[in-house]
Amino acid sequence: MSPRGRRPAGEDARAQIVEAARTELAAKGYDGTSLRGVARAAGVDPALVHHYFAGKTALFAAAMEVPFDPRQVIDGVLEAPVDRLGESLVRAFLGVWDTPEGRVRIAALLRSAATHPDAMTLLEQFLVREIFGRVAGRAGPRGLERRAGLVATQMIGLGFARYVAELPGVADAEAEELVAAVAPVIQRYLDLPGS
Template sequence: MSPRGRRPGGADTRQAIVEAARVDFAEQGYDGTSLRGIARRAEVDPALVHHYFGGKPQLFAAVMDIPVDPSALIGAVLAGPRDRIGEALVRTFLRVWDDEAGRQRFQALVRAAVTHEEATRMLREFLVREVFGRVVRELATEGPEEPSGADQPALEVRAGLAASQMIGLAMMRYIVEFPAVVEATHDELAALVGPTLQRYLVG
């Protein structure tokens, strides 16, 4: 008989965590999912989830096949000049998705989001919580006053508009393949789209 208890570390354990996370994210959304709950479903020690993935954003990236650590990318953007946050986000986004493998991943991500309600909710909550929402929140706390609870809806609207701008750009470049947008360089797109993102994010 095989011993009962938590699963030891190893390649099978990492895959079990990803599969458990996929179920939890689908059932509970990004916000409602906890690493402890994923560990319980995967029958592993919660420390192993942190060991393999570091945190929830990295685990979500693995589940959705996003090829980078989103927390590290957004941290690098926020570490740069505040008056160029919009441009930095455009350049970062394009670096991640512009090669052939990145295009294919983005296309698969969009297909999942538009055909499965669970994937739509996961992606929406992730973008608001860990990407554009994080940028808006951190920039807001740098003002002369801390944002109040009453300010939260306005911050979420700004994060949502910033997300819509970048997703729209990606749709035209990678899905619709509008020629002028496909042929534009990173510098051109950063110069054109960056100021709009800056206005949404910084206010």
């Protein structure tokens, strides 16, 4: 007979939470998933989810096996002056993606999103709200969704071209060459007047 009630914390608790998060994210998307719902699905106390993960962003990163904490990366990006956010963003992401583990993870994530509509929706919700939405918000509140979406198209396109399609001239370019080429475009999107 199995014990009743919530599972206690232990070695398996974190793994159970991550697995429950994957299930919840697949079923409800990023916007529809809550930490409380993940705790319920994992059969653990919500405080245990908070013990292991600093919030929904960190839990998403663990569930999707993203090789970095997105919130920490974006916090670093947001320290740049507003007129240098594009440069800060491109440099930060290439710094993470260009590691051996980063290349494998970002390629897998982008391939999955390209071939599975649910994965694309999940990635889109996460990127627009938690990553590019925060950067666009730092540049100003007006037209936030449009600016965040445009930044996402550029960064996802860069990731796909460099790590999945491995396009010549992009895949073999030095990171600083790409920063110089792409950052002004990102900055222009961030600087668009609001609607």
